[in-house]
Amino acid sequence: MSAPKTRRRGAATIDLVLCSARHGRLHVLVTKSAGGTPVLPYAWSAEGEGLEQAARELARDVAGHPAAWLASGAATSAKRHPAGAALSVPFIGVMGPTVVVPSGSAWHAVDALPALAPRQKAMAEGALDTLRLHMDLAPVAFRLLPAVFTLSELQQAYELLLGRHLHKASFRRALQAAYLVAPTDEWRSEGRGRPAQLFQYAPRKRRGNHRSVRFDLIGR
Amino acid sequence: MSAPKTRRRGAATIDLVLCSARHGRLHVLVTKSAGGTPVLPYAWSAEGEGLEQAARELARDVAGHPAAWLASGAATSAKRHPAGAALSVPFIGVMGPTVVVPSGSAWHAVDALPALAPRQKAMAEGALDTLRLHMDLAPVAFRLLPAVFTLSELQQAYELLLGRHLHKASFRRALQAAYLVAPTDEWRSEGRGRPAQLFQYAPRKRRGNHRSVRFDLIGR
DNA sequence: GACATTAGTCGCGGTTTGTTACCTATTGCC
DNA sequence: GGCAATAGGTAACAAACCGCGACTAATGTC
Numbered sequence: 462m463s464a465p466k467t468r469r470r471g472a473a474t475i476d477l478v479l480c481s482a483r484h485g486r487l488h489v490l491v492t493k494s495a496g497g498t499p500v501l502p503y504a505w506s507a508e509g510e511g512l513e514q515a516a517r518e519l520a521r522d523v524a525g526h527p528a529a530w531l532a533s534g535a536a537t538s539a540k541r542h543p544a545g546a547a548l549s550v551p552f553i554g555v556m557g558p559t560v561v562v563p564s565g566s567a568w569h570a571v572d573a574l575p576a577l578a579p580r581q582k583a584m585a586e587g588a589l590d591t592l593r594l595h596m597d598l599a600p601v602a603f604r605l606l607p608a609v610f611t612l613s614e615l616q617q618a619y620e621l622l623l624g625r626h627l628h629k630a631s632f633r634r635a636l637q638a639a640y641l642v643a644p645t646d647e648w649r650s651e652g653r654g655r656p657a658q659l660f661q662y663a664p665r666k667r668r669g670n671h672r673s674v675r676f677d678l679i680g681r
Numbered sequence: 682m683s684a685p686k687t688r689r690r691g692a693a694t695i696d697l698v699l700c701s702a703r704h705g706r707l708h709v710l711v712t713k714s715a716g717g718t719p720v721l722p723y724a725w726s727a728e729g730e731g732l733e734q735a736a737r738e739l740a741r742d743v744a745g746h747p748a749a750w751l752a753s754g755a756a757t758s759a760k761r762h763p764a765g766a767a768l769s770v771p772f773i774g775v776m777g778p779t780v781v782v783p784s785g786s787a788w789h790a791v792d793a794l795p796a797l798a799p800r801q802k803a804m805a806e807g808a809l810d811t812l813r814l815h816m817d818l819a820p821v822a823f824r825l826l827p828a829v830f831t832l833s834e835l836q837q838a839y840e841l842l843l844g845r846h847l848h849k850a851s852f853r854r855a856l857q858a859a860y861l862v863a864p865t866d867e868w869r870s871e872g873r874g875r876p877a878q879l880f881q882y883a884p885r886k887r888r889g890n891h892r893s894v895r896f897d898l899i900g901r
Numbered sequence: 902g903a904c905a906t907t908a909g910t911c912g913c914g915g916t917t918t919g920t921t922a923c924c925t926a927t928t929g930c931c
Numbered sequence: 932g933g934c935a936a937t938a939g940g941t942a943a944c945a946a947a948c949c950g951c952g953a954c955t956a957a958t959g960t961c
Contacts, residue, residue, distance in 0.1 A: 472692035473756075473768050508767050512758055536693075536756040536770045538732050547728050548693050548768070550756045594814060597895040613939075619894055630941075631893060631918060638917090639896035654938025655926035664900035673851060673949065674839055675817040676859035677892055680884035833908070850910070851949060858948090874907025875957035893918065 473536075473548040475512060476581060477502040477519050478588040479528065481556045481568060482605045482621055487592075488568035489585050490524060491575060499575040500543045501585060502566075506550070516552035524562055528554035529604035534591045540579035551584040553591045555604040589622070596622050600641075603662040609645060611657035612636070640665040693756075693768040695732060696801060697722040697739050698808040699748065701776045701788060702825045702841055707812075708788035709805050710744060711795060719795040720763045721805060722786075726770070736772035744782055748774035749824035754811050760799035771804040773811045775824045809842070816842050820861075823882040829865060831877035832856070860885040 478501060479490040494500045502523040504515055513531065520528040534551035542549050562568065569575060574585055592601050602618040603610075616632050636642060643663035650656040698721060699710040714720045722743040724735055733753065740748040754771035762769050782788065789795060794805055812821050822838040823830075836852050856862060863883035870876040 506758065506768060508758070510758075512756060512768075533755040535753040536732060538726060538728070538730070548726060548732075548770075550768075550770075594818070597817075597898045598814070600899050611939085623894070625891065627894065628919060629939090630920075633940075634918080635893050635896050639899070641896055641899060650927070651938080653928055653936075655928095655940080657939055667897075670897050671845065671950095672897060673855050674843070674847065676855050676861055677887075677890050678817045679820050679859070679861060831908085848950060849908090850951075853909075854949080870958070871907075873905075873959050875909080877908055 472546065473506045473550060474503045474542060474544055474546040475506055475516050475519060476542075476549050476551045476584055477516060477523065477554060478534070478551055478585050479520060479524060479554045479556060480571075480588055480592065480605070481560065482558050482618055483568055483570075485617060485621060487571045487589055487621060489571050489574065489588065490562060490566055491569050491577070492523060492566040494543060498543070499577055501577065501581045503542075503544065503546075503549070503581075505544075505546075512550055513552070516554070519552075520554050520556075523566065524556060524560055526556060526560050528556060530555040530599065530601055532591060532595055532599075534584065534587060537580065537583070540583060542580045543578040549580055549584070551587070553588045555592070555601060557605065557607045559607055592622055600662055600664070603641075609647065609659045609661050611649060611659060612642075613657060615642070615660070640667055692766065693726045693770060694723045694762060694764055694766040695726055695736050695739060696762075696769050696771045696804055697736060697743065697774060698754070698771055698805050699740060699744060699774045699776060700791075700808055700812065700825070701780065702778050702838055703788055703790075705837060705841060707791045707809055707841060709791050709794065709808065710782060710786055711789050711797070712743060712786040714763060718763070719797055721797065721801045723762075723764065723766075723769070723801075725764075725766075732770055733772070736774070739772075740774050740776075743786060744776060744780055746776060746780050748776060750775040750819065750821055752811060752815055752819075754804065754807060757800065757803070760803060762800045763798040769800060769804070771807070773808045775812070775821060777825065777827045779827055812842055820882055820884070823861075829867065829879045829881050831869060831879060832862075833877060835862070835880070860887055 481488050491499045492502050502519055504519050506512060516531060517527060531552055531554045534553055536548060536550045538548045571585060571589060595601055602622055605618045606614055612633060616627055620627055641664050642660040645659045645661055647659040648656040649659055701708050711719045712722050722739055724739050726732060736751060737747060751772055751774045754773055756768060756770045758768045791805060791809060815821055822842055825838045826834055832853060836847055840847055861884050862880040865879045865881055867879040868876040869879055
């Protein structure tokens with residue numbers, strides 16, 4: 462090893478808030494530190510490696526799967542980080558519901574987290590806001606699902622992200638109009654009730670589809 | 682608590698992309714380094730001070746005015762920073778069009794910037810995307826204007842942010858429906874044409890105004 | 902006064918949307 | 932098989948919304 466060079470590891474951590482939809486609620490992947498206390502996965506930022514690249518590798522390492530979608534959140538130096546980092550950059554990732562994580566890690570409902578260090582707690586609680594911020598521009602909801610899904614599952618993913626109930630017929634009509642999904646030949650029988658057709662995310666190019674300005678969201 | 686630490690330079694900079702609308706285009710405040718080369722205002726992050734707080738102080742220092750709106754962007758370690766920082770956290774701020782900056786600083790159109798260091802260039806070019814991302818949730822367009830403004834000015838601010846032309850009557854109808862502005866008693870005569878009534882940003886509480894899901898934006 | 906210019910409004914017609922109702926396919930039970 | 936229960940999927944209507952062109956209003960210029 463070389464001489465202790467404090468800058469080598471960087472003064473900042475990359476903290477991963479890996480999200481998944483389980484039982485109708487947003488869950489976050491929590492691992493355990495060497496001491497056994499629960500922590501979000503994190504890594505020291507290394508010079509010469511891109512932050513997002515590092516976050517992707519961290520996600521693959523810790524979940525055994527690449528994240529289906531990833532975005533960075535607001536960097537913060539507030540409160541206490543488990544590693545004592547001066548600065549932390551959160552990355553919010555998304556994965557399908559069937560990913561099985563290695564022992565030592567577990568999915569926790571985002572509103573029932575174990576006792577994380579304050580900074581990580583804040584980052585996890587901000588994850589839903591980040592997802593909401595991006596869901597109109599990126600197919601976040603689709604990335605919470607497997608490659609093939611039913612329309613009811615897709616609607617549930619949207620309801621989870623939006624935090625409100627959607628009307629079935631309206632949802633499907635809007636989806637149809639957007640040419641975002643394509644039906645497959647498969648159908649899935651869930652036990653009771655009529656089997657559901659399976660769809661996949663297959664966006665097709667559309668016209669310049671200008672809609673009105675969204676004043677209605679400003680000011681809560 | 683932690684022992685009192687010297688306020689040492691962290692390994693990260695806070696870089697300010699201060700935006701303002703001038704002559705129908707988005708402008709960014711650019712200052713000069715000690716050597717005379719153009720740079721975005723930046724500061725080393727100090728332990729014990731919040732990042733956003735530091736960015737607010739930086740804005741006030743460099744423009745003589747507090748930012749009317751501020752949000753953090755995606756932290757990056759890519760490319761070269763003028764101070765050689767390993768990591769940089771951009772903050773995107775917004776100010777009214779009448780702010781006069783001290784000599785040494787100047788407003789530059791965001792698509793005609795002087796030769797900034799690559800990392801700062803990327804951060805400045807990403808500013809409009811950040812503003813667009815937030816404009817549906819926060820009154821970004823209003824913060825590009827003085828406290829009192831005409832509806833035509835407001836429409837121009839929206840057109841600048843959206844990058845497209847809006848229809849006057851539709852814009853005003855949507856604005857009316859959102860109860861976002863209140864008229865003042867003042868009118869402004871701009872020279873030719875009918876005088877315009879002045880308005881101010883005054884959001885009023887509205888019902889749970891749910892609109893449909895925005896599939897139409899996903900996938901470009 | 903005629904005209905150009907900018908502000909602000911009205912209303913028609915097509916589109917979108919919330920909602921109710923209905924139809925279809927499957928399971929479980931008698 | 933017959934039938935209730937359950938869940939997927941569609942049709943159709945009324946109301947709200949939106950793009951758009953046309954209109955009125957106030958001011959300055961010639």
